[in-house]
Amino acid sequence: MKTGSRLLNAVSAVALSAGVVSSGAGVALLASTVAAEAAVIQRIDVRGAERVGADAVRSNISIRPGQNFSNADIDASVKQLFETGFFSDVRISVSGSTLVVTVTENELINQVVFNGNRKIKDDRLSTIVQSRALGPYSDALVSADIQRIREAYAAIGRNDVEVTTQVVPVGQNRVNLAYVINEGDRTKIRDINFVGNNAYSDGRLAAVLQTKESGIFSFLTRKDVFNEDKLRADEEALRQFYYNNGYADFRVISSDATLNEATNEYTVTITVDEGQRYRFGEVRVESTVDGVDAADLERLLESRAGDTYSARDVQRSMEAISRRVSSLGYPFARVVPRGDRNFENNTIGVTYLVDQGERAYVERIEIRGNTRTRDYVVRREFDISEGDAFNQEVISRAKRRLEALGYFSTVNISTQQGSASDRVVIVVDVVDQATGSFGIGAGYSVGGDGLILEASVEEKNFLGRGQFIRVAAGGGLESNRTYNFSFTEPYFLGYRLAAGFDVFRSETSSNANYDYEEQGGTVRVTAPITEDLATTFRYTYKELTYTLDGNLSALSVPYQNLIAKREFQQSILGHSIVYNTIDDRNNPREGLYASFTHEYAGLGGDSDYYKVYGKFRYYQTLSDEFDIVGSVGGSAGHVVATGDNLNVFEQFQIGGREIRGFKNNGIGPRAGNDSIGGTTYFTASAEATFPMPFLPQDLNFRGAVFADAGTLYGNDVVTGSSAVVGTDMSMRASVGAGIVWLSPFGPLRFDYAVPVMKEDFDKEQNFRFSMANQF
Structure with a gap:
């Protein structure tokens, strides 16, 4: 028996001594098939590892002295040594009781450089390639790097990029590696x-x-x-x-x-x-959950019988029902829509079934892919956390919130089975995108301020914390200047409260007779009431300075009083409510924006008044086929003195921004040549926009036709003076056409309007160029 065992060991040793020879990327086993009983070696002899070192080689193989090993162990060791990237050839053989590992080292990279690249800078390419200075040179690694570079160029629209390499020996088994890039033309x-x-x-x-x-x-x-x-x-x-x-x-x-x-x-x-177009048929709610009244839930539905079928309305209805049922104490209840197609009249009846779903809890929320944005910024958009009842509608709502942030190019949310059958793992996969922007705005006032420019820098995900920062400066060709700084923390103290502050300063040369300066700051807190409704509280402190720059007698009495007092302070407490369902801020097609604000000035300072004002604009697609979008809007405001008479700067001033065809501050009460504003105003507007014909779609030009109307009246600055005109409620109106360019810097408007109702003392301005939305 011992003789047979010695013979078997000898045969195995002979088989292993034939070795494993690997050249290039392949591995060839030359060992005998006799490996039932593994061999044992007493030492490992490493040859050729002059730079890497013998110890590094030994640490990267699985064979150890005094332990059994087989052909499979040799195969695995060879592969492992190749995977280090340090060797171009590896041989392992057995000589007696010694394992001989012979390696041929790859050349060492002395320097990696890029030539011919302009569209992608060196620092960006350095993060793409895997070849590194002081790392091993490998043909396989270089080939993979070339493919990575090609993919990076394809991502910016240059598919025909050509990438080659130049390898220059510099002595001592080292090389300089150069990637030579011919960027080609944009694809x-x-x-x-x-x-x-x-x-x-x-x-x-x-x-x-x-x-x-x-x-x-x-x-x-x-x-x-x-x-x-x-x-x-x-x-x-x-x-x-x-x-x-x-x-x-x-x-x-x-x-x-x-x-x-x-x-x-x-x-x-x-x-x-495309298929057929459907309308909603019968829409109702059924509930199998005790204590949940289906009739009470039906008023939450956004899908209505007879309306055009909309998957978005179905989704919103499901979410509204889910929120209400959860608030009633049924966190596991689920809402399932059941469709009933009628092919004869092309309707889809929808029944929202509310039943008691399976009890499942959130085990954890796993966030992946965010290289810049902090985990908590993603996590706080979920209305559930670890240990809460799992609710699919809450997950859908969180996905929409994350997409609306603008921090990520893609957002995907999936679920996985947790550690138990009633545990769910929520997996959030995101890809960060650039959130900083530099903007240049422009406007032009014919016969007024002339060309006005504004430059701004924004970052809406500062340091990956989700904070918003904006710095802006602007001015005209004359002496007008504006400076603004804003900061917003969207989750103040861990709550869904957007707290922030604004600091501002402006310098204006109103005409040849006086200069006006304003500086101050605002602190504000915004709290959501629903997904579309929010309320804001703010406090503003201003300092206003008027300086004579001409002939005092050329000014009206109200402005002479401002010059006489020179400096004013305002302390204003304000509150706003905003409702916003606009689908796209830059190019709205559907939705309503409405705001209501009231403020009180009198907590110190020189102002003492109560002011209320608001505005709305409603958008609706009039023709999907021709992409015609209609909108109607309006605004109104009233101010009343709670102390003595109002100051000029406390009354409302409106003009071309609200009723096109007039100058800014071009309508309403006037004293001589000076606009003194009014105590009450209201406006109305109707507009239709459409794609500009014969222009490429990538230019993003849209035409517009519009009609504006409104009035500004009342006066609490100067009383009992015949020099003041325009205090009555005379209507103004205009009609016009315009071009809207949805430029990379924001929407630009070019409007031409003609007043059809006006007063003799009003100031007209037919052409208007601006960079702004109407809401």
Whole structure:
């Protein structure tokens, strides 16, 4: 028996001594198949590891002296040594009781440089490649680096980039590695075509996509960069667009992108099946949960019988029901919509079934992919935490909140089974995106302030903490200057309270007779009431200074009084309520924005008044096919002195911003040539916007036609003086047309208006150029 054992060991040793020889990336086993009983060696002899060192080699193999090993262990050790990247060749053999490891070291990289790159800087490329100075040179690693560089250039629209390498020996088995980059031209998107669409034009569907055809401003927006992931997101955007406009059977049959290598341009073709358009049929709520009244829940529904079917309305109805049921003490209740299609009259009846769902709890919320944004910034958008009852509607609401922040390019939320059957792990995958911006705004007042410029720097995710900071400075060609600094903490003291402050200063040369300066600050706290409704409390302190810069007698009595007193202080306590359902701030198509503010000045300072004012604007798509959007709006305000008479700067001033066709402060009571404002105003406006014909969609130009009307009247500054005119409630009105450019810097407006109702003393201004929204 002992003789047989010695013979078997000898055969195994001979087999192992044949060794494992690896060259390049391959591993060839030359050992015998006899390995039933493993061999044992007493020492490990390392050869060729001059730079890496023998100890480093021994630590990267699994074979140890005095322990059994087999051919599988040799195979694993060879692979492990190759994976270190330090060796171009590895051989392992057995000589008697010694394991011989022979290695050939890779050359060492002395320096990594990039040549020919302009669009992506060296520091960015350095984070992309894996080859490092003082690291090993490896053909496999360099090939992988070339592919990484190509992918980085493809992400900015340069698919035809060429990347080669130059390797220069510098002695002592070291090399300099240079990546030579020919960036080539931008890969553009020539056409985006749609097949199968009948209800909507190609232009209307193209407006839904994030991917855009190449245009003259594409180098700023980068929306013409083709990306497979972005195309998949565009498919989903099309589905949501159709689902929300009644097409519940809509499908994307295919989406293909063909690259013309000769012109380096993509042609994207999206084939769709629209299906039939549906309206809501009977809509009702059923409940199997004791204590939950279905009739009481029906008033929460946003889906109504006869309305165009909308998946968004169904989702909002589910969330409203879920919130109400949870507040009644049923955290595990679930809301399931059940559709009943009627193909004869193209309606979909919806029944919202409320039942007692399975008891499940949140075990943990796992956040992944955020390289800059802090975990707590993501976590605080969830209305549930570890240990709470799991609720899918709460998860959907958190996803919308995270997307609305603008911190992330993608947000995906999934669930996994926890440590027990009633435990759920919520997994949040996000990808950070740039949140800082530099803006340049411009406006022009004909015959007034002239050209006005403003530059601003914003960061809405400061240091990854979700804080907002804005610094802005502006002014005209004359002596007008403005300076502003704002800071907002969106979750003050851990609560959903947006607290912040503003510091401001302005210097104005109103005319040739006096200068005006204003400086101060505001502290504010905003609290949400619902998802769309919020309330804000603020305190503002201002210092106002008037300085004579001309002939005092040229000024009206109210302004002579300001010059005489020179300095004023205001201490103002204000409160606002804002309701906002606007779908897109820059290009609204649906929703309502409404605000109401009242303020009291009199807590110290020179002002003593109560003021109330508000405004609203409602948007509605009038034609989906032609992308015509209509809007109506209005505003009103009234101020009353709670002490003596009002000062000029405490009354309302309106003009071209509210009623186009007039100068700023161009209507209302006047004393001589000076506008003194009024105690009461109201305005109304109607507008329709539409895509500009014959212009590429990437230019984002829209036409507009509008009509404005309103009045400013009343006076509590100067009483009993015949020199004051315009205190009566005379109406002003104008009609006009304009062009709206949704530029990379924000919406720019070019308006031309003609007053059709006015007073002789009003100041007109037909052309107006501004950078602002109307809400």
